[in-house]
Amino acid sequence: MSPKTYDIIIVGGGIMGSATAYYLMMADPTLKVAVVERDPSYAQASTTLSMSNVRTQFSLKQNVQISQYTLQILNSFEEDMAVDGQKPKIYFRQEGNLFLVAASDEDDARQAFQMQTQLGCRVEWWLSQKIIDHYPLYEPQPFVGGTFGPDDGYFDAYAVLMAYKARARILGAVYIQDEVVRITKTRRGVSGVALSTHGNQTAEYVVSCAGAWAAEVAKTAGIDLPVIPVKRQVFVLDTAFKFEKPLPLTVLPSGLYFRSETGGLILLGKSMADDPTGFAFSWDEQRFINHLWPELAEFVPQFDRLKVVRGWAGLYAVNTLDGNAILGQWPELNGLYLANGFSGHGLQQGPAVGRYLSELILQKPLSLDLSIFAPQRILDNRALSETGLV
Numbered sequence: 473m474s475p476k477t478y479d480i481i482i483v484g485g486g487i488m489g490s491a492t493a494y495y496l497m498m499a500d501p502t503l504k505v506a507v508v509e510r511d512p513s514y515a516q517a518s519t520t521l522s523m524s525n526v527r528t529q530f531s532l533k534q535n536v537q538i539s540q541y542t543l544q545i546l547n548s549f550e551e552d553m554a555v556d557g558q559k560p561k562i563y564f565r566q567e568g569n570l571f572l573v574a575a576s577d578e579d580d581a582r583q584a585f586q587m588q589t590q591l592g593c594r595v596e597w598w599l600s601q602k603i604i605d606h607y608p609l610y611e612p613q614p615f616v617g618g619t620f621g622p623d624d625g626y627f628d629a630y631a632v633l634m635a636y637k638a639r640a641r642i643l644g645a646v647y648i649q650d651e652v653v654r655i656t657k658t659r660r661g662v663s664g665v666a667l668s669t670h671g672n673q674t675a676e677y678v679v680s681c682a683g684a685w686a687a688e689v690a691k692t693a694g695i696d697l698p699v700i701p702v703k704r705q706v707f708v709l710d711t712a713f714k715f716e717k718p719l720p721l722t723v724l725p726s727g728l729y730f731r732s733e734t735g736g737l738i739l740l741g742k743s744m745a746d747d748p749t750g751f752a753f754s755w756d757e758q759r760f761i762n763h764l765w766p767e768l769a770e771f772v773p774q775f776d777r778l779k780v781v782r783g784w785a786g787l788y789a790v791n792t793l794d795g796n797a798i799l800g801q802w803p804e805l806n807g808l809y810l811a812n813g814f815s816g817h818g819l820q821q822g823p824a825v826g827r828y829l830s831e832l833i834l835q836k837p838l839s840l841d842l843s844i845f846a847p848q849r850i851l852d853n854r855a856l857s858e859t860g861l862v
């Protein structure tokens with residue numbers, strides 16, 4: 473491609489960076505691809521701190537299609553991603569997602585439900601009695617019902633990340649442990665990155681997959697990106713009452729969500745308006761006790777006795793313009809591609825995003841058109857609505 477050190481340098485080796493490296497190398501094994509990741513333990517990466525849920529229950533068509541692809545690949549992931557006969561164990565469990573619907577949201581929920589079924593997703597509309605038939609410990613009476621996606625579920629995010637990384641490396645991608653301190657450019661466009669200890673590295677293309685640090689990385693190239701880190705907490709609960717069968721990821725209209733975890737535990741969280749912004753990772757048991765437990769116990773009265781076993785906090789990379797991905801070439805800097813702003817649903821989008829970016833960069837036909845997420849809308853200050861109309 474060029475006399476530069478690399479064809480493509482990827483900033484950040486989380487799910488976005490590693491899936492992108494994998495799809496690039498799959499498409500063209502002669503490429504010189506480097507992934508720069510400052511922390512190979514991924515201690516603060518959102519990928520490893522996520523709830524690892526995948527669902528087709530979205531209201532934007534492209535988000536549904538992205539997850540359909542993820543569900544498709546997860547089913548044969550262990551076979552497809554084996555390295556030297558060693559299969560990754562990703563513990564993919566399709567225990568469903570149940571979204572409770574408030575009367576005020578019913579029209580929107582029915583519209584989304586119809587769109588999902590038209591796209592071929594398995595999703596069911598349940599009235600309260602059906603919810604109780606399946607999950608007798610729930611109290612769904614305040615709601616008009618719920619939508620249940622039996623194919624939705626969760627998996628081991630770390631194992632999936634490690635599988636992409638291992639396969640990308642086997643195919644020839646290089647992982648560099650370092651920090652990108654600057655995206656370098658010439659008048660023609662991007663020219664590479666400056667690293668904290670390995671000096672300047674040149675490349676034809678730079679792809680920013682820096683997660684919650686996306687705005688900081690973009691700033692080094694003079695770009696103002698509306699992406700902020702927001703702390704989200706997850707609590708691990710040991711309830712006195714033990715449920716007999718797994719509980720699906722259950723989402724109340726307020727945003728409170730929980731699901732059963734192996735070992736008879738419950739994982740629970742909620743995005744709240746006063747969640748702090750910034751790079752902080754402490755978690756606060758009182759937040760659960762004071763704010764979330766009363767709401768949980770109202771919906772599941774048997775959960776009035778429980779212990780908080782532990783918890784953790786991770787960062788959502790929130791796109792403050794419209795909460796959706798910013799995906800594709802930055803219009804004002806040739807060769808710089810962004811995969812940023814995934815908020816709370818980026819893990820499941822990694823495979824489709826990685827494939828899309830590789831096709832865009834290599835100018836191949838698109839398997840799935842995700843141009844709706846193109847960065848031009850940021851420059852135009854044109855928010856994407858829930859239905860995708862701008």
Ligand SMILES: Cc1cc2nc3c(=O)[nH]c(=O)nc-3n(C[C@H](O)[C@H](O)[C@H](O)COP(=O)(O)OP(=O)(O)OC[C@H]3O[C@@H](n4cnc5c(N)ncnc54)[C@H](O)[C@@H]3O)c2cc1C
Pocket residue numbers: 483484485486487488489508509510511514516517518519520521522523524525526650651652653681682683684685689704705706785786787788789811814815816817818819820821
């Ligand atoms: C509590 C919580 C629950 C979630 N639940 C879900 C869920 O159920 N389902 C779902 O799909 N998504 C979920 N998400 C969202 C999902 O985790 C993220 O959208 C996704 O992991 C983003 O991946 P990424 O690769 O962009 O970012 P990350 O995984 O954060 O990776 C970015 C990497 O870039 C590196 N980096 C940053 N800056 C630099 C630099 N200058 N130089 C070198 N390296 C750098 C970082 O070290 C990091 O490893 C959740 C997130 C949180 C916090």
